[in-house]
Amino acid sequence: MEDFIARYGFLFVTILQQALLGLSFYLPLMAGQLSLAGIGFYSLGGYVAAVMGTHPALAPWRDSLGFLFFPLEWLCALALSVPLALALGFPALRLRGIYLALATIAFVQVLGVVVLNLPLAGGAVGIFGIPQAFESRLAYVWFFGPLLALALLLVWRVERSGFGRMLFAIREDELAARAMGVAITWRKVQAFVLGCALAGVAGAMSAPFLNTWNARQGTFDASVACLAYVLIGGARSKWGPLLGAALLVSLPEVLRPLKDSRMILNGLVLVLACVYMPRGIAGLFSRRKGS
């Protein structure tokens, strides 16, 4: 058993962490909106935690607050993410269709350039030696696990609320939803902001977990990977991101013997899943509710 934990424990924690990111992509998708901003907010949250954890000016705070300093980092990441997400969401979500995806790609790219030029963020090298919350990296399960449970609970509650039904109505038919009196732009922005806030906090938790933080945490490729979790896991179920993250994070481990051609196979899995499993893994289990 110990051997098993030693070998696969890190993988398990990574799956939880990536599932959080997947869930942050799932939230705007509940309203049918494709956003790739999650990874940008993840990166931003990570930088908040990394800077707060290492900046000399904050040393007295760290000493006096001790472990409580970590929740403070999460709160700061949250406080930064929400207004930024609002500012990003409103102009893009006034429009229908692909604009949110394009605007969020642009956001991720701009953030990458800004971070590289910001001395505070350590430039291309990034930030090293971020203080650890736990001795063992496996213990980060106590960070990601509760947050994931909380996020899933939130999504579960939202799905059953009037708000959730409005989101689903927008997903199915935006015009019809508007005709029924749903304030579509505002509801879409709310779903988007929820996703961004979750990604921001997940990032703030991840910076100590990964020990270093740099611009490579927030690339376009990484956001594609998160999107793949949701779509392969199932874009119409809150379990989708978790299932997708479990599959896609373990896949490279399983495929390790293939070495260089591994990524080619990864792409193939993505294409085949889209064609033959359009409702994702979760869709295989769900009863047919009429699509």
Added chain:
Amino acid sequence: MTLAWFLQNLLNGLSIGSVYAVFALGYTLVFSILGIINFAHGAVFTLGAYCTYVLAVGQFGLNGVLAGVSLPFRLPFALALLGGAVLSGLAGVAVERLAFRPLRKRGADALLALVSSLGVALILVNLIQYLFGAEIYSFPADVFGDLPAAMLFKVGGKMVAVRSVQVILFGVSMLMLAALVWFIQFTRAGKALRATAENPDTASLLGINVNLFIMGTFFISGLLGGMSGTLIGVSFGLAGPYFGVAYGLKALAVIVLGGLGSIPGAVLGGLVIGLAEAFLPPELSSYKEAVAYALLFLVLLVRPQGLLGRNAEQKV
């Protein structure tokens, strides 16, 4: 702020901007027919650059599977450019067959097509890495034969350098634009293509083979993508199999700026972004990669349909 400074930046901006325009037109063509963004376009761009390199130089790099293989011939640059473009066109057709057609048959969500095209992009980029290796390729200095590297002109006491590469970039791009406009506006096939873009079902009722025209669109789109990949590659080098991804994203900013689905819009957007990058003050040069996206945000705020886009009517 002298005249020479202005002319130099104008030249730099127009030459790179015209390539952005040609590249972005690849997105525009597919978008106007299918209403979908083909995210594999950046990978096709990369493929075009690599294929042209191999055709022109006759050798592969050192750490791919094909390391040490050499072709029995070396093509002159113009032919290699054409060859690379045709191969990318075929790759475009393959992208359509693999990522778009199966989903279209099932009437699947447009979101899925987006992800499957990202999947194909992943396959293409890693296939390039597998075959050509991850190292940087750069075209040899004598790739244009005896053409001098640059010509210098004296304007108002200052020098303006016109690099041959820039002239080729601008010339080839303009040629491609002219050929495309001619094809779409003045040929029978172009007319059928416009009909397909307008309404595929009606076009099909009128006897137009819609699938064939969609395939043709992807071929032209791939052709434009591969050609612009070569042009950027010959100007700045091929910085590894991922170098097309960044340009692919930048070209998305171009089409939003010009207006999604608008051909003149893509051209104008490309030129505007090229010029904006060229005229960026030197002290901000490290933010050059963000210029295109900043313009995208601006246009979303001020004029969401893009510079030349039409306000899409909402149909139930």
